[in-house]
Amino acid sequence: MARPRLAVFKFASCDGCQLTLLDCEDELLAIGEKVDIVHFLEASDRAESGPYDIALVEGSITTAHDAERIQEVRRQTKFLVTIGACATSGGIQALRNWGDHADFLRAVYASPQYIDSLATSTAIAEHVPVDFELRGCPIDKRQLIEVIRSLATGRRPRTPSHSVCLDCKLRGNVCITVAQGVPCLGPVTQSGCGAICPAYDRGCYGCFGPAAQPNVVSLTTQFQRAGTAVPELVRGLRLFNAAAPEFRRESDRLDSSVERQP
Amino acid sequence: MTDQKRTIRVEALSRVEGEGGLTIHLRDGTVDAVELRIYEPPRFFEAFLRGRAPEEVPDIVARICGICPVAYQMSAVQALERACGVEITPEIRLLRKLLYCGEWIESHSLHMHLLHAPDFLKCESGLKAAETHPDEIRRGLRLKKYGNELLEVLGGRAIHPVNVALGGFYRAPRSEELARLVPCFEWGLQAAIETVRWVAGFSFPDFETDYDFVALTHPDEYAMNEGTIESSRGGSWSADTFETAFEERQVPHSTALQCVRRSTNESYLVGPLARFNLSFDRLSEAARRTAGEIGFAPPCRNPFRSIIARGLEVVHAYEVALTILRSYREPSGCRVEVRPGLGEGCGATEAPRGLLYHRYRIDAAGLVAEAKIVPPTSQNQGGIERDLTAWLPRVLHEPDDEIAHSCERVIRSYDPCISCATHFLRVDWDRR
Ligand code: SF4
Ligand code: SF4
Ligand code: SF4
Numbered sequence: 264m265a266r267p268r269l270a271v272f273k274f275a276s277c278d279g280c281q282l283t284l285l286d287c288e289d290e291l292l293a294i295g296e297k298v299d300i301v302h303f304l305e306a307s308d309r310a311e312s313g314p315y316d317i318a319l320v321e322g323s324i325t326t327a328h329d330a331e332r333i334q335e336v337r338r339q340t341k342f343l344v345t346i347g348a349c350a351t352s353g354g355i356q357a358l359r360n361w362g363d364h365a366d367f368l369r370a371v372y373a374s375p376q377y378i379d380s381l382a383t384s385t386a387i388a389e390h391v392p393v394d395f396e397l398r399g400c401p402i403d404k405r406q407l408i409e410v411i412r413s414l415a416t417g418r419r420p421r422t423p424s425h426s427v428c429l430d431c432k433l434r435g436n437v438c439i440t441v442a443q444g445v446p447c448l449g450p451v452t453q454s455g456c457g458a459i460c461p462a463y464d465r466g467c468y469g470c471f472g473p474a475a476q477p478n479v480v481s482l483t484t485q486f487q488r489a490g491t492a493v494p495e496l497v498r499g500l501r502l503f504n505a506a507a508p509e510f511r512r513e514s515d516r517l518d519s520s521v522e523r524q525p
Numbered sequence: 526m527t528d529q530k531r532t533i534r535v536e537a538l539s540r541v542e543g544e545g546g547l548t549i550h551l552r553d554g555t556v557d558a559v560e561l562r563i564y565e566p567p568r569f570f571e572a573f574l575r576g577r578a579p580e581e582v583p584d585i586v587a588r589i590c591g592i593c594p595v596a597y598q599m600s601a602v603q604a605l606e607r608a609c610g611v612e613i614t615p616e617i618r619l620l621r622k623l624l625y626c627g628e629w630i631e632s633h634s635l636h637m638h639l640l641h642a643p644d645f646l647k648c649e650s651g652l653k654a655a656e657t658h659p660d661e662i663r664r665g666l667r668l669k670k671y672g673n674e675l676l677e678v679l680g681g682r683a684i685h686p687v688n689v690a691l692g693g694f695y696r697a698p699r700s701e702e703l704a705r706l707v708p709c710f711e712w713g714l715q716a717a718i719e720t721v722r723w724v725a726g727f728s729f730p731d732f733e734t735d736y737d738f739v740a741l742t743h744p745d746e747y748a749m750n751e752g753t754i755e756s757s758r759g760g761s762w763s764a765d766t767f768e769t770a771f772e773e774r775q776v777p778h779s780t781a782l783q784c785v786r787r788s789t790n791e792s793y794l795v796g797p798l799a800r801f802n803l804s805f806d807r808l809s810e811a812a813r814r815t816a817g818e819i820g821f822a823p824p825c826r827n828p829f830r831s832i833i834a835r836g837l838e839v840v841h842a843y844e845v846a847l848t849i850l851r852s853y854r855e856p857s858g859c860r861v862e863v864r865p866g867l868g869e870g871c872g873a874t875e876a877p878r879g880l881l882y883h884r885y886r887i888d889a890a891g892l893v894a895e896a897k898i899v900p901p902t903s904q905n906q907g908g909i910e911r912d913l914t915a916w917l918p919r920v921l922h923e924p925d926d927e928i929a930h931s932c933e934r935v936i937r938s939y940d941p942c943i944s945c946a947t948h949f950l951r952v953d954w955d956r957r
Binding site for chain 2: 292
């Protein structure tokens with residue numbers, strides 16, 4: 264079988280997820296043998312046109328030009344994988360979806376008229392069909408290797424959808440919420456990182472996005488009872504996966520509950 | 526002479542962090558203007574930092590750049606701590622320096638081996654370079670890996686560390702976690718020296734520019750995490766007065782703002798070459814010895830040779846880190862309490878690719894009211910354009926793709942982090 268042709272594309276992002284590929288130091292040369300990396304601007308002058316067997320897409324859609332570019336990437340690609348919170352849920356730049364875009368532009372640029380920028384930052388799946396989503400801000404190296412390995416051998420990649428809490432148990436972390444009363448988004452956040460934050464004595468801030476069927480309302484209600492103020496909970500949900508439906512719904516609900524108060 | 530009109534497009538600049546474009550205007554065979562166009566879509570960090578609690582800032586600003594998140598975290602915590610009137614302890618200061626060493630090692634090793642060296646080895650990528658230079662590239666990847674491992678132990682993970690808190694760290698590393706790294710760093714120090722010897726043997730174009738070097742300096746240290754801002758043309762400023770001396774301007778062709786010195790209205794250079802030229806004598810012993818051995822001394826004004834300066838900084842970072850790792854004792858406290866209230870503070874540190882400045886104002890409710898961030902690439906953007914203008918006449922006789930390639934080489938010596946500056950480097954040729 265010919266080596267699959269792999270391409271990496273970037274949209275609005277910090278480069279952290281594609282860098283994860285270069286951070287596979289030990290496996291990098293081996294990956295290079297399994298797949299043919301034909302387009303990866305960050306790492307290579309080689310920039311071949313499609314068709315591609317696999318495309319790793321980093322970043323969210325924030326300009327009219329990028330909204331067109333992703334259509335072209337989709338047309339050229341057999342198996343499209345989004346890598347990271349930006350591509351999968353709009354990323355931190357989706358915070359603009361709640362703000363006044365013109366005001367944001369003015370805050371940063373003296374002459375906003377030169378800047379091509381949409382009022383929203385949207386996930387790739389809102390524009391084109393996506394075959395597989397890899398979560399995280401940034402993605403996890405081991406999960407990325409699993410995705411490339413399985414796709415290279417024609418298998419569908421498997422990544423878990425349980426919550427960070429289970430990983431906490433596996434890692435032997437003492438629960439930071441139970442022991443120290445620190446709010447933690449672990450119960451509603453998808454596994455993938457191996458429960459890093461609780462291992463470092465802090466609550467999870469949800470960088471892998473919502474786990475499968477998360478009960479976000481019950482968690483925030485619990486935190487409110489324990490004394491966390493609503494605006495703090497809203498800000499906590501509005502981070503790197505702010506626009507993921509489960510987090511967005513709950514942050515909006517909480518936000519309007521404050522507004523409704525006299 | 527006949528009026529020559531020609532337009533050539535080269536689609537993408539590769540091996541840089543992010544994407545940008547280059548437009549070169551030629552008229553009658555001479556360079557009319559060079560525009561480095563960064564059309565990385567803006568991400569508005571400064572706008573949505575408003576209304577955030579200061580302790581959320583280190584996690585958010587990390588996402589400006591996946592390659593140098595620590596730099597963003599370090600400049601931010603310093604600025605915010607000043608705004609809140611908080612002093613950190615010597616132990617925390619040392620651990621922050623250690624964390625920063627991890628990032629210098631990881632970022633510089635990546636740039637040298639996977640992004641920059643392929644230019645000198647005349648190949649398309651680090652992966653290709655590994656076919657002709659397997660030992661050197663493997664050594665580079667291992668050098669990088671230990672930088673990442675340090676970041677993982679101390680920061681929780683290499684990209685977007687989770688352990689940086691306002692006032693210190695969420696948790697101090699355990700003695701045995703750091704002790705485990707000592708043999709790796711002993712290997713790394715020697716390997717980094719070998720790497721400098723290797724890159725010093727590359728063939729460098731004979732090209733010099735009269736730069737205004739700007740970097741942090743420190744009386745006793747090769748400045749990394751703190752110091753006074755200094756210029757090779759004279760002048761020194763604290764982080765608090767950065768904005769009196771330097772100014773960001775918007776240019777129509779870029780989503781990244783460009784910086785100039787207010788007094789001269791001219792661009793300046795930040796990064797490894799600036800640091801090397803201003804603080805050579807404060808490099809670690811092994812780094813100075815290695816520089817002596819290869820005959821590399823300041824002043825160096827050749828942008829292509831920045832790869833040597835970077836290499837020496839890897840040696841330096843390995844040596845400094847090794848000293849800290851060897852003498853590490855778990856501190857009794859790893860986090861000073863911070864109570865945010867009305868105030869303003871600035872912070873400046875040396876990101877791997879140059880000076881990084883942050884300013885925050887905190888309102889009475891203890892939330893961020895205003896944030897300003899000046900990344901290294903926006904400071905270097907004007908200098909890159911100037912270098913290209915000076916470089917182009919030497920290569921204009923070459924075929925178009927050669928010209929484009931050599932321009933990319935100039936740009937890559939800067940290690941521009943375009944995602945920081947706000948990316949898509951596409952070269953448009955406009956030959957008239
Ligand atoms: S998901 Fe996070 S790490 Fe990945 S590109 Fe976006 S901001 Fe960077
Ligand atoms: S610390 Fe957080 S992730 Fe871990 S078990 Fe407790 S709630 Fe779950
Ligand atoms: S614990 Fe949560 S915030 Fe921390 S790295 Fe894992 S998913 Fe991200």
